[in-house]
Amino acid sequence: MRSLAGINRLADSSFFMNDLLSEFFKEEFKPMTKTKPASNIYQTETAFGIDLLLPGYAKEEISVDMDGRNLVVKSLDAENKVSDSAEATYLRRDFKKQAFEMKFILPKISDFDKLEARFDLGVLKISIPKAEQALPKKIKVEIA
Amino acid sequence: MRVNSSLIDFNRSFSNMPLNVLKNDNGYVFEFIVPGFKQEELKVVVEHDQLILKAKRVDGTDAEKMRYSQKNFDHSGFTRKLKLPEHVDVDGLSAKLAHGILKVDLPFDSKKHIVRSVSIN
Numbered sequence: 001m002r003s004l005a006g007i008n009r010l011a012d013s014s015f016f017m018n019d020l021l022s023e024f025f026k027e028e029f030k031p032m033t034k035t036k037p038a039s040n041i042y043q044t045e046t047a048f049g050i051d052l053l054l055p056g057y058a059k060e061e062i063s064v065d066m067d068g069r070n071l072v073v074k075s076l077d078a079e080n081k082v083s084d085s086a087e088a089t090y091l092r093r094d095f096k097k098q099a100f101e102m103k104f105i106l107p108k109i110s111d112f113d114k115l116e117a118r119f120d121l122g123v124l125k126i127s128i129p130k131a132e133q134a135l136p137k138k139i140k141v142e143i144a
Numbered sequence: 145m146r147v148n149s150s151l152i153d154f155n156r157s158f159s160n161m162p163l164n165v166l167k168n169d170n171g172y173v174f175e176f177i178v179p180g181f182k183q184e185e186l187k188v189v190v191e192h193d194q195l196i197l198k199a200k201r202v203d204g205t206d207a208e209k210m211r212y213s214q215k216n217f218d219h220s221g222f223t224r225k226l227k228l229p230e231h232v233d234v235d236g237l238s239a240k241l242a243h244g245i246l247k248v249d250l251p252f253d254s255k256k257h258i259v260r261s262v263s264i265n
Contacts, residue, residue: 041214049210053217055179055244088173094162095177122179122244 035098046135048107048128055122056097062124064117069108071115073124074101109134163224171236171251172229179244180219188239188248190228197224197246231256 040051052073054062065072075098106112111129118125164175178186178199187198200221228234228250236251 038216039214040212040216042210042212044210051217053177053179053244055177057243088166088168090164090166091172092163092165094164095175096164121182122177 035100036102037100039102041104043130046130048110048130050104050124050126050128052102052124052126053122054100054119054124055095057119057122059119062119064124064126066106066112066115069106069110069112071104071106071126072101073104073126075099163226171232171249174226174248174250176224176246176248177244178241178246181241181244181246183241185221186239186241186246188237188246190234190237193228195226195228195248195250197226197248199223 038053040049042049042051050071057075061076063072063074063076106128107130109131111131114129116127118127162177164173166173166175174195176197181199181201185200185202189196189198198221199219201219231253233251233253237248239246239248241247
């Protein structure tokens with residue numbers, strides 16, 4: 001998005017050098033990639049589950065979208081909200097709230113309509129029930 | 145970036161839980177990442193010159209039969225010990241849990257922590 005805006009402005013030659021430079025420096029100081037939160041992926045007998053660690057986030061700051069089999073979990077307008085207590089002096093800083101985006105391809109045998117997401121205590125739990133045909137069938141065999 | 149050597153966590157091997165340490169006008173703020181832990185599962189203790197954070201999961205939801213294809217974290221519990229900085233008021237310690245981050249406020253001891261500006265002649 002940012003680079004597209006830059007190309008548009010190239011047309012206006014009077015700003016050419018200035019903008020090129022400022023764009024360059026802006027990019028330079030931005031994190032190049034979004035972070036990926038720690039995740040656990042598991043299955044039980046009846047469902048698939050994804051747990052994501054998102055400490056510091058509120059429910060309203062996260063979006064979960066499904067497009068076909070693709071599940072996208074990402075932070076909403078994190079760029080504005082990242083500046084938490086920016087004025088304090090950090091003696092040590094191991095973590096920081098950062099924009100994130102994660103994509104998952106769900107198994108074919110998922111019951112996509114019944115996908116559920118819950119966010120509590122900084123953990124996002126996504127649960128996708130398995131489709132009925134994928135559930136283990138138990139047939140009792142009569143012994144004659 | 146570790147400026148104050150007394151804040152170095154000598155027991156780091158106990159846990160790889162990241163930690164932020166801030167200093168403001170009133171004292172220090174420790175930020176621990178504790179996603180998934182409830183308030184009653186966390187305990188902050190001061191023992192001699194150590195600040196100890198104990199986290200232990202009480203409920204047994206993890207005992208459910210789960211087959212992991214990817215396991216990057218485990219939050220059954222951990223203990224984290226930190227050496228307390230000097231000139232702090234341990235009685236004024238307070239902690240707050242929000243969205244999986246535990247903030248521990250440790251105010252300065254106003255009798256010992258003296259801030260003085262010196263005029264330059």
